[in-house]
Each structure stands twice: as C-alpha cells, then as structure tokens.
Amino acid sequence: MGTKTILIVDDEQTTRQGLKKTLEIWSAGKYEIMSAADGPEAYELFSKTKIHLLITDICMPEMDGLKLLQNLKIKGYKPVVIIVSGHPNFDYAQEAIRLGVINYLLKPISKQKMIEAVEQALETEVSIERVDFMEKVVDQKLMKIDRRNDHSKFAIKEALTYVNNNLNRQITLKEVADSVYLNASYFSVLFKEQTSLTFSEYITRKRLQIAKTLLLTTDSQIEEIALEVGYQTSKYFIKLFKDYEGITPSKYRKMVNAEEIQI
Incomplete structure (x- = not known):
C-alpha cells in the first residue's frame, strides 16, 4: 500500500497552514498532508487522489463542511472524518454523527490534541480498510x-x-x-x-x-x-x-x- 493521505479543509489560511505544518512535522514524511481552502476545492481533490483522513472545518463559504460530507457520501467516497468547529452547535454535531464523523473538535485546538485525534482516526481507518477487504474476499x-x-x-x-x-x-x-x-x-x-x-x-x-x-x-x-x-x-x-x-x-x-x- 502507498502513502496515506490526510486532507485539511479550512477557509482560514492561518488555521489551515498551522494544522498542515503541525501534521507534517508529526508525520515526518510518513503521510502526505494536503490542504484545501474550501469545499469545492476539497471535493475536486477527491476525484484525483484517495483521501484516507479528512479534517474539515464546518463554517465555510460556498460549500460548508457538512455539505461537503454529504456530497462525498453521495459519490461513494468514504474517508475517516474529523470535524473542526469554531463554536459548539448541537445540530451540527448531530448531523456530523449521522454522516459518520468520528471526532468533533472545537477551536482553538492544541497541537497535542490534534495529533491524538489524528492518530486515533488513522487507527479507525485501518480497521475500516480491513473490514472492506474482508467483504471483498469472504464467502x-x-x-x-x-x-x-x-x-x-x-x-x-x-x-x-x-x-x-x-x-x-x-x-x-x-x-x-x-x-x-x-x-x-x-x-x-x-x-x-x-x-x-x-x-x-x-x-x-x-x-x-x-x-x-x-x-x-x-x-x-x-x-x-x-x-x-x-x-x-x-x-x-x-x-x-x-x-x-x-x-x-x-x-x-x-x-x-x-x-x-x-x-
């Protein structure tokens, strides 16, 4: 299997670049860290490469994080997802759970907390891959x-x-x-x-x-x-x-x- 890809989606440039730098240092080349400034750009990236872990903000112009997830689900894309949000919102959280999001983090996020969330998400992704593989081969x-x-x-x-x-x-x-x-x-x-x-x-x-x-x-x-x-x-x-x-x-x-x- 090749290098796994993590995609960060956030319309705030400072946040997006900060998360990308944090994960690049943490991964030390083990994972490919990509970023997108909004939902449409992220959606386009999914058509070009396999994204294993998606970290996305909710509140973004044009296509918010939840709409992005809905569109990805319709197309059959199945990344593991971490939601990042600037404010707690019960309705957002409920919808995120319905869409299969495994973690919902509130800004500001410490580097350590983000890394722990990513490590947990990648473990989940491996488990899902195993299940998908078994479904393809098991009689x-x-x-x-x-x-x-x-x-x-x-x-x-x-x-x-x-x-x-x-x-x-x-x-x-x-x-x-x-x-x-x-x-x-x-x-x-x-x-x-x-x-x-x-x-x-x-x-x-x-x-x-x-x-x-x-x-x-x-x-x-x-x-x-x-x-x-x-x-x-x-x-x-x-x-x-x-x-x-x-x-x-x-x-x-x-x-x-x-x-x-x-x-």
Missing part, C-alpha cells in the same frame, strides 16, 4: 460453516481441517472420507448435512476465496494463482471463478484495485 456461505463448526460432528471438523490443509493439490472425496475413517457415500451425505454444501462446492468456494486474497494482495500471474489453489490449468480456474464471481480473475483484480484508487 458468506463459508463464514456460516465456520460459525457453526463448533456444533459439527467430530468427523466433519476433522475433514474440514484435512481439506483446508490440502487445498493446493488434487484431493478427492474418498481420500478425505478415508482420513476420517468413514465410508465415502456416508461421508458425502454427512458432509452436506453438516455444512449445507456438497463436498466439491466447499472445495471450490474455499479455493476461490484464497484465490481472491492472492489476486488482491500479490502480483502473481493468474496461472501461478491457479496452481497455488490446486488447479492444474488456468483455463479451468478462470471458468470456475467466472461461474461463481460473474467476472474473470483479471477483471476482478482490476475492478477492486480501481475501487481502492477511486474511493
């Missing part, structure tokens, strides 16, 4: 199996562990049934009963979930990923991926990476 049916695994029969728990440890190679139902000392036919019925998936569908979903993670976290070629998740040919892997996800692995990677850049 909901597999999650249900994981949740109820504690209530599964011992043989099925053992079988799931065996499968999960051997997904990178060819694996058969009989082999797994043998590993838990069950007849293959009985094992097939029991597996479906306990997981609500057929044995082959479970393996496919599990492999594709790993593949999605590799597509988003590595630069590996499609052929390499196919082999890594147990498919001998990339052609078959691509067909399965498209059947389940609706797009090819290459398009999936491009689409999600594009979202990462734009949002």
Whole structure:
C-alpha cells in the first residue's frame, strides 16, 4: 500500500497552514498532508487522489463542511472524518454523527490534541480498510460453516481441517472420507448435512476465496494463482471463478484495485 493521505479543509489560511505544518512535522514524511481552502476545492481533490483522513472545518463559504460530507457520501467516497468547529452547535454535531464523523473538535485546538485525534482516526481507518477487504474476499456461505463448526460432528471438523490443509493439490472425496475413517457415500451425505454444501462446492468456494486474497494482495500471474489453489490449468480456474464471481480473475483484480484508487 502507498502513502496515506490526510486532507485539511479550512477557509482560514492561518488555521489551515498551522494544522498542515503541525501534521507534517508529526508525520515526518510518513503521510502526505494536503490542504484545501474550501469545499469545492476539497471535493475536486477527491476525484484525483484517495483521501484516507479528512479534517474539515464546518463554517465555510460556498460549500460548508457538512455539505461537503454529504456530497462525498453521495459519490461513494468514504474517508475517516474529523470535524473542526469554531463554536459548539448541537445540530451540527448531530448531523456530523449521522454522516459518520468520528471526532468533533472545537477551536482553538492544541497541537497535542490534534495529533491524538489524528492518530486515533488513522487507527479507525485501518480497521475500516480491513473490514472492506474482508467483504471483498469472504464467502458468506463459508463464514456460516465456520460459525457453526463448533456444533459439527467430530468427523466433519476433522475433514474440514484435512481439506483446508490440502487445498493446493488434487484431493478427492474418498481420500478425505478415508482420513476420517468413514465410508465415502456416508461421508458425502454427512458432509452436506453438516455444512449445507456438497463436498466439491466447499472445495471450490474455499479455493476461490484464497484465490481472491492472492489476486488482491500479490502480483502473481493468474496461472501461478491457479496452481497455488490446486488447479492444474488456468483455463479451468478462470471458468470456475467466472461461474461463481460473474467476472474473470483479471477483471476482478482490476475492478477492486480501481475501487481502492477511486474511493
């Protein structure tokens, strides 16, 4: 991941420059600190770069801070937000909370308080990114199996562990049934009963979930990923991926990476 960007929006030049200087000294180059003099300028910046943390004043001409947040939300931009205000206003605070603002600071703000708020906001941003990533790769049916695994029969728990440890190679139902000392036919019925998936569908979903993670976290070629998740040919892997996800692995990677850049 590249350098994260913090955007400061305030129509008061002295305040804006002071905050920018404070955060530049604090970040020591770890973060890119940008600034905008008003809402429209800030809104324009969002179309050009990904903003991870937005620090914005409320009272500004043309487009105030809350209107800026409303417009950003409509466009699908999801920065973590700190509001800065010169005066306490319950209505402003209520609307800020509704728009997902995580902190509401009153001017004048000490350097230490601002830095603490920024550090907290960036921790929140990391957590949100993790959740967004999980939503992109996690198979909901597999999650249900994981949740109820504690209530599964011992043989099925053992079988799931065996499968999960051997997904990178060819694996058969009989082999797994043998590993838990069950007849293959009985094992097939029991597996479906306990997981609500057929044995082959479970393996496919599990492999594709790993593949999605590799597509988003590595630069590996499609052929390499196919082999890594147990498919001998990339052609078959691509067909399965498209059947389940609706797009090819290459398009999936491009689409999600594009979202990462734009949002």
